[in-house]
Amino acid sequence: MPRSLWLIVGLSLSLLVGCAQQPAKDDSLYQDLGQRAGIQKIVEGMLLYIAQDDRIYKYxxxxxxxxVRDKLVERFCVEAGGPCTYTGDSLEEVHKGMKLSRSDFNALVEDLIAAMNEQHIPVTTQNRFIARLAPQRGEVIEK
Ligand code: HEM
Known part of the structure; x- marks a missing residue:
């Protein structure tokens, strides 16, 4: 085999190995939420619902x-598998001293669902997203 061909074969192999080590990230949820623009609409909608929500507006x-809008957009983008970086503070730090309860958490999720309904996000997509947020409840409540 000519030397140049060896080089090409070698490079292709190293590319393949590189790909195998770093599997492509699954960003289907990010796509289904409408990418960054869609996520921003959802966050803004959620904050508008919160503003009318007597259960949690006080916070x-x-x-x-x-x-808060900007950091939530970043955070939700990352959770959904999108190409974003979260630059806010840790969830524990942010919610420290608020002594949030399970009911507060559920109220916020309800407002999030209302905002997603308004954006016509299918229920299956909503459920996938909420399933990613739910495990973070412990970092947020009773702090
Ligand atoms: C999984 C659920 C939650 C996530 C992922 C989340 C995420 C965040 C993020 C990213 C910020 C901004 C951080 C920063 O400024 O660096 C924030 C701020 C805040 N969150 Fe949450 N949050 C959650 C649940 C809740 C709940 C249930 C409440 C109250 C009902 C709440 C109330 C607040 C408030 C009041 C702030 C503003 C704090 C401040 O700027 O002083 N959060 N949250």
């Missing part, structure tokens, strides 16, 4: 809502 009354 948000004095926050920097633009920052």
């Amino acid at each position: 948000f009354a004095k926050v920097d809502i633009v920052r």
